[in-house]
Amino acid sequence: MKRQAQIDQLLRQLDAHRDAYLDTFQRAHEALAQSLASAATTAGQSGTPVPSLPPRSMSREQRSPRPSVTLSEAQTRFSTGLSTLQASSASKATGEESEDDEDENLYVQQPLEHRLFEHDGLRDHLRSHKWTDAGRIILNGIINSPARMQQPTLFPANSGRAEDRSHLSHHQVYDVGPDGAPLQVELPESESGPSNALHIWNSIKEINSPKKARRAVGRITIVREPSPILFGAIHYVHNPTFDVDGLFRSLVVPGASSASFNGAFDDDPRRQRSFIFNFEYFTLIGSTCQPQPWQMADRDVSDSYQIKITRCSSVIALSLGGDPIRKVANHSRRAKNRYGYAYDPFGPWQVLSVQCYPDWKSNTHVHDSTKHYVNGVEAFLITLLSEFRDAQARFDAMYHEVTKLITPPADFMFEQKIRDALQFEDADFTYTRRYFWAYQTLGIMNESIKAMIDAYDDNLTDDVWEGKHHTIWPLKEEETQRSQYYKKKLANLRKKFDVEMDRLRAVVRENSERRDEIRGLREELFSGTSIQESRKSVENSVTTIQQGHNIKLLTLVSIFFLPLTFVTSVLGMTNMPTEPHYWMFGIVTATVRVPFFVPVGSLNTTKGMHFWRSRTAGTFTAICAFFKWLVTCERPSTTIYDGPSLRLRRWSSTQKADGHSKVEEDGNRLGVVEPASPVMDKAAASMIARMWNEERQRKIASTLDV
Structure with missing residues (x-):
């Protein structure tokens, strides 16, 4: 060191x-x-x-x-x-940036406006600004702490380790001159400050100082893992140029990667000239890193198999200065503003990149003086390209960790215990939870990658790359030397973006293939565990049967002694004769036990059970028939005929002793009641109903004789 x-x-x-x-x-x-x-x-x-x-x-x-x-x-x-x-x-060795005969007029020439921000102004800004929910979350411990706001300096004053972990924050600030070369802003030790937070503050607080002989036309500000007070400093310095409240919202609120390039018709002038790309996905937490308090993360991983990950996010924003070059009509039917403004891509510009990745794996060699940016658009796209590359590297790292998680150890083929552990689930469901976590994590990774690709494809269209879009980086004159040089630069950048998009799509395919493997492992684990549980069920069934036999034996013993208990209870009463006649005990015991043991013994077998069940059913049927016979009493139906309709009737009765009886009568009498049909006699009827029917027939016959 x-x-x-x-x-x-x-x-x-x-x-x-x-x-x-x-x-x-x-x-x-x-x-x-x-x-x-x-x-x-x-x-x-x-x-x-x-x-x-x-x-x-x-x-x-x-x-x-x-x-x-x-x-x-x-x-x-x-x-x-x-x-x-x-x-x-x-x-000159790269071949891409080695045109020595280039004219400086090909680059942006209009300098940035000079701005200087003071420490007291930062304090007033933190107190007076109307912070959004996202801003209050990020600045927790700063704006809601009166004691902290009253301190002489808002930044840690001592070198070394800081309580807010600002000593781990990293920054890069570049001033881009008229030749397009980014030069890193370096402060002398007397101006940098003792702490890392003060050094970052002193680097960003002044833009395009007039003390410098080389005027800046653009500035690139990159801050990685800023502490809460550095977030406040970023907000104070860049809020006049960018909608930093919206940038904070993109960092804090969970969602997917997105881009905001269509702000030309917005009411806020800052959004009209700003172009923002928001990255959001997940990464592995570094060994000595710690996520921000507002980031979702595994802060205490108790399971040995789980991978320690966190949600990470970053925003890259470009703001174009100068006056608008074009007034654009808004043709949307639901538009609030009828017109918007397009800004010249060759105006003074600023690029802001805030990265919250607790892994310290971001590429820090993105910008250097060997590159020459024709304008802010190129600087923005190169910064964006670097973020895509970093994201792809982080996705690869997570993919390898998940692969190691589900891959059996090297001695899998030679150790029986390892094979059994992978084939059959344990009591803690270790591998089921492991496969579930890995499967879902890879799926979420794929969704994050697809969102990043969609954000790129939806916003950086062919018209944007060719400078023909009506609001996003339009060219005043496409045939000029500067415009042709700019389009040439963008064509080379587009090829690099296409390569990165293909790599990200390859990561999606690898994740999908790995998910298929995990699904197969999970199904095999389920099958093996099901077979194991089936065998355990058979063993439990044998045990249950044995327990049933034991209970049966205990029941038989209890049944054997139950009659004896009854007999001894009866004969042991105090009011029984006191003469010792043991023959009475034997007779009573035999009388009680024989009728008791016969049905109990037969019920203990299957045939006996069926026998007594059928006999019991027949007995209940007979009892029900008897009660039905007692209560059933059906009256015969009668029909009254008037005089004109009375005619000869003949009926026979099967109730007489000889079995046949015929009666034929003709008459024309009113109010004669027809006798009951012989069918009633054939029907099954009770004795009472039969006697009542015979008596009625006798009365009818006597009436006809008269």
């Missing part, structure tokens, strides 16, 4: 010497030019020719001296050799 600090110090000294050399070279060039000018005036009067000074044409490495590197960059450059210390000369 000490050696790395020495290397970093030497590199900074080398940068300082190089800057001093270039500054001396510039002053010498200007002094020589003035001397030659005065000599030319004198020589012009005398007619003596004056030698001309070569034009001051600074190469790229002269226009864009190599910025001071951080410690991580120093490690990389030390391992690759001192030749990488040259700044822009390295770009």
